[in-house]
Each structure stands twice: as C-alpha cells, then as structure tokens.
Amino acid sequence: MTRKVTTKGQVTIPQELREKLGIHPGSTVEFGVEDDVVTLRKAAAGGRGAAIVGRMRGTATSGLTTDQIMRLTRE
Template identity: 55%
Template sequence: MRITTKGQVTIPREVREQMGFLPHSEVEFVIEGNVVYLRKGEGAQSRGKKLVERMRGRATVRMSTAEIMALTRGED
C-alpha cells in the first residue's frame, strides 16, 4: 500500500467492515514508539447518541412495536 502525494491511503474493505468504519467516520491516529495505530475517533460513538437525543420526543403518533411491524409489512 502506498501513500498518495496528498498523504492519503485506502483502508482495505475487510478492515473497514470489521472495524465499522463507515463513510464520514471519525478516526484518529495514535503513535506509540515506532508504531501508528488507527482507531475510531471519540466523535464516532457519540454521533449516533446525539442523533437519538435530538430526535427523542419528536414523534407525533404513538404506535406499539406490533403496530409498526404490521405497517411495514403491509398488513391490515
């Protein structure tokens, strides 16, 4: 694997899938001696939580899980 002139590398698909790196994921580099580690950034985990918190209480219709499942399945 080579680094481009812009300092970019491609993370192999297998690594992205195993680590859950999705497009726009936050990552960070950790240097320990002569080794560089790539890991999920702190913002990656809180991003979903922020979204859920922002959406909490915004629903206008109260439905049970069974009602939602019936609706998505097209059941009467």
C-alpha cells in the same frame, strides 16, 4: 498488508479492515503514535451531535409527557 501513501498523504483502508471495524463513509477515526508505530481505530461514538444532545437533555419546558408529544406529532 501494505498500502502506498498518495501525494496528499492519503491511504486507503482495506475493505476487510473497514468491515471488521465498522468504518463507513463519514465515520470518524482516531490515530495514535507510540515510538514508530501508528495505530488507527474507529473513534468512540459521540462527537458534535452527542454534545449538542447532551446540552439539550432535560431542558424541555412544555410539561408534556412523551406520549402527549407523540400524539401531537401524529396529528
């Protein structure tokens, strides 16, 4: 499977491969190079959002249970 590189260095990932790897608009991919071989893979889940949630985890100070918080959001 071959593709041409644009003047901006861009290459379209064939739809068949995007579907197989679960790559959608907004997905993050990782490139690797070993000798003269370039690899592409879907980046591991996480990233900026996961880091933010990780820093916030366990910092709530309200003392409310999850059920109590859910009741408040429904009122």
